[in-house]
Amino acid sequence: xxxxxxxxxxxxxxxxxxxxxxxxxxxxxxxxxxxxxxxxxxxxxxxxxxxxxxxxxxxxxxxxxxxxxxxxxxxxxxxxxxxxxxxxxxxxxxxxxxxxxxxxxxxxxxxxxxxxxxxxxxxxxxxxxxxxxxxxxxxxxx
Amino acid sequence: xxxxxxxxxxxxxxxxxxxxxxxxxxxxxxxxxxxxxxxxxxxxxxxxxxxxxxxxxxxxxxxxxxxxxxxxxxxxxxxxxxxxxxxxxxxxxxxxxxxxxxxxxxxxxxxxxxxxxxxxxxxxxxxxxxxxxxxxxxxxxxxxxxxxxxxxxxxxxxxxxxxxxxxxxxxxxxxxxxxxxxxxxxxxxxxxxxxxxxxxxxxxxxxxxxxxxxxxxxxxxxxxxxxxxxxxxxxxxxxxxxxxxxxxxxxxxxxxxxxxxxxxxxxxxxxxxxxxxxxxxxxxxxxxxxxxxxxxxxxxxxxxx
Numbered sequence: 001x002x003x004x005x006x007x008x009x010x011x012x013x014x015x016x017x018x019x020x021x022x023x024x025x026x027x028x029x030x031x032x033x034x035x036x037x038x039x040x041x042x043x044x045x046x047x048x049x050x051x052x053x054x055x056x057x058x059x060x061x062x063x064x065x066x067x068x069x070x071x072x073x074x075x076x077x078x079x080x081x082x083x084x085x086x087x088x089x090x091x092x093x094x095x096x097x098x099x100x101x102x103x104x105x106x107x108x109x110x111x112x113x114x115x116x117x118x119x120x121x122x123x124x125x126x127x128x129x130x131x132x133x134x135x136x137x138x139x140x141x142x
Numbered sequence: 143x144x145x146x147x148x149x150x151x152x153x154x155x156x157x158x159x160x161x162x163x164x165x166x167x168x169x170x171x172x173x174x175x176x177x178x179x180x181x182x183x184x185x186x187x188x189x190x191x192x193x194x195x196x197x198x199x200x201x202x203x204x205x206x207x208x209x210x211x212x213x214x215x216x217x218x219x220x221x222x223x224x225x226x227x228x229x230x231x232x233x234x235x236x237x238x239x240x241x242x243x244x245x246x247x248x249x250x251x252x253x254x255x256x257x258x259x260x261x262x263x264x265x266x267x268x269x270x271x272x273x274x275x276x277x278x279x280x281x282x283x284x285x286x287x288x289x290x291x292x293x294x295x296x297x298x299x300x301x302x303x304x305x306x307x308x309x310x311x312x313x314x315x316x317x318x319x320x321x322x323x324x325x326x327x328x329x330x331x332x333x334x335x336x337x338x339x340x341x342x343x344x345x346x347x348x349x350x351x352x353x354x355x356x357x358x359x360x361x362x363x364x365x366x367x368x369x370x371x372x373x374x375x376x377x378x379x380x381x382x383x384x385x386x387x388x389x390x391x392x393x394x395x396x397x398x399x400x401x402x403x404x405x406x407x408x409x410x411x412x413x414x415x416x417x418x419x420x421x422x423x424x425x426x427x428x429x430x431x432x433x434x435x436x437x438x439x440x441x442x443x444x445x446x447x
Contacts, residue, residue, distance in 0.1 A: 105267045107246040111225055114252065121338065129334075132248020133269055136334065 009034070010061065011076040012053040017041055019070045020051035026065050026098075032057065047072075064092040068099075068128075093120050095128060099137050106133035144260045144442040147250050149272040149308045154315055156441075160276065161283055163437035164430070171204065177440060177447050178207030184237035185211035186229065187264070188220055188244040193406055193428060194264050194273070198241045201435035205445075210237060215245075227256045234258040239443055241273075241435075260442040268302040268369075274405050275308040276438060277431030281423055282313075282362060284430065285401040291318035293359055297386050298366035298411055300325040305405040306366055307335055314343045321347040322356050326385045328378070329368070353386050357395035363388070365404040365411055365424075388412045393419055403427055 015023060020038050029036045035056035044050040055061075058077065066073050067089040077085040095118050101108050108114045108130070118128035118137045128137035146152070152160070167174050183202040187195050190213070199209045211233075220229060226244065230253040233240060241262045242250050247269035254261045265271040282289060294313060300306050300323055310331070313319050321340060323331050330349060331340075340347050350356055357363070368383045370376075388402065393416055396402075404412055404424040416422050440447065 103247065105245070105247050105269075107226065107244070107248040107252055107266075110246060111227075111252070113225070130248070132251055133267070134247075134334075 005081060006035075006054055006056050006078050007081050009057050009078050010055045010059065011078060012055075012066065013050070013074045013076065014044070014047060015051035015053065015073050016047070016070050017049040017051055020053055022069055023066055023073075024053060026069065027061055029053070029055065032059065063087065063089055064095055065098050067092050068095050071126075091120055091123055091126060094118065094131075095120075095137075099128075101130040101133065101135055102138050103130065103133050103135040106130060106135060108132055144444070145250075145254045145262070146272050146438060146442065147254065147261070147263045148270050149275040149312050151272075157276075157279060157312070160434060160437045160441060161280055163440060164280055164433040167433050167436050174205055174436065174440075174447055176206040177445050178202060178205035178443065181205075181207040181238045181443060181445075182236065183207055183209050183211075183439065184233045184240045185209060185213070185264075186233060186240060186242040186244075187211065187213045188215040188242075188249070189265070190214060191243055191265070193431070194243065194271075195241075197428070197432045198262075198264065198273075198435055201432050201439060204432070205436055205439060207238075207439075211241075226252045230261070231256040231258070239439060262438065262442065265304065268304050270308055271304045271405075272308055273431065273435055273438065274305045275312050276434035277427050278305070278309050278364070278403060278405070279312060280430040280434050281403055281427040282401070284426070285423055286361065289313065289316040289319075292316075292361045293320045293322060294362045294364065295322040295324055295353075295356060295360040296331075296364045296366070297324040297353055297388075299329045299368045299382075300331040300366070301329040302369055303366040306331070306364070309364060310335060311339050314339050314345055319345055321345060322360060323347060323349045324351065324353050324356060324386070325349075326351060326382055328382060329385075353388070354392060354395060357392060357400075358397065360396060360400055363396065363400060363402045365402065365408070367404075367407065367409055367411055384410065386411055388416055390415050390419070393421065396421065 037054040039052040041049045071089050071091050073089050075087040076083045097116050100116050117131045121129050185195050202209050226249050234257040239260045241264045243264040244266050247267035250263035250266050296306050370379050400421045401423045
């Protein structure tokens with residue numbers, strides 16, 4: 001299967017196979033008016049299988065969200081058919097308004113205008129805790 | 143801004159200094175009688191409390207200051223739906239320092255953002271209660287002469303007991319500490335406290351269910367109440383509330399040098415007959431709490447005496 005190279009846009013590569021739908025949804029790529037290609041289960045020497053998303057337009061994307069979902073993703077910025085910048089992601093130190101605290105005793109459960117904020121406490125095990133109640137972040141986004 | 147939300151915000155040196163101040167207050171109360179003259183403490187208690195609120199108020203009065211506030215959410219504008227941020231922003235216009243209790247975890251942290259004056263967490267749900275830990279620490283210091291080489295038994299509700307979590311964190315910084323965690327299966331210390339605090343500091347610990355079998359090894363026994371207000375299910379509360387009751391018979395199994403602490407209020411987890419035992423320290427703990435709150439108010443208001 002052939003998916004054309006893009007002249008200008010963003011390529012999200014090395015997405016863990018199966019994660020592209022979540023990234024697509026959380027970045028709101030369905031709302032774009034440009035071409036967006038999602039390639040699933042592509043062969044990868046390094047990963048075995050991987051997903052790729054190609055976005056045919058330069059847009060602002062929240063790297064923290066992608067870093068939280070899948071820190072191994074590489075983000076390439078394409079201009080005139082060439083990669084002009086490649087960003088390696090890492091787990092962000094804090095994540096805001098991406099996941100919601102599930103603790104019914106947390107102040108965020110009754111004061112809806114508070115930002116949902118989590119802090120990375122254990123990089124190795126990818127553990128985030130709510131800055132208010134210290135509950136561990138849920139595994140899934142909102 | 144100076145605030146106290148979590149006991150771990152205080153370094154070991156800062157705790158030493160607070161204890162030093164508290165001991166000086168005990169020896170020389172007259173020296174501190176006007177230390178906070180003209181200052182006001184607001185006690186914002188969105189959840190009922192007897193001891194903590196009165197302790198803060200007594201502390202401020204004994205420092206020569208004044209007190210204002212409320213003692214239940216339904217007597218504040220929270221009942222009208224006002225946010226914590228707005229309430230404390232308003233109160234910050236009237237008071238020099240705020241002590242706040244709230245049933246929701248993290249509410250005092252929210253308060254620090256808008257109060258404009260120091261905020262003390264006087265208990266937020268099952269999360270933190272740092273000034274109770276200060277009371278516990280002064281009691282341990284006065285009973286044991288220091289914080290090192292102690293086997294500490296914590297008994298009862300170790301899951302929701304915020305005082306237990308704070309005390310474990312605070313004591314984990316001293317040498318030669320061992321924890322014996324005595325609770326029913328359903329009320330064990332949360333895993334993150336075990337991994338992030340106890341194991342991270344390489345502190346020996348045991349998780350056990352029998353109080354009797356473990357009494358002989360303890361230097362300190364920290365009893366806790368199974369708190370009805372932390373349960374969503376009444377049946378679970380009723381099933382677990384009487385798991386441990388400390389009686390004179392069980393006290394016979396303890397060392398002569400044992401110190402029994404309890405954050406109070408007790409329901410029936412310590413028999414009244416234990417009160418006359420010289421090893422029962424829980425009412426001394428109440429008094430120590432007032433002295434430590436006085437020391438803390440002085441520190442946060444940056445009052446030198």
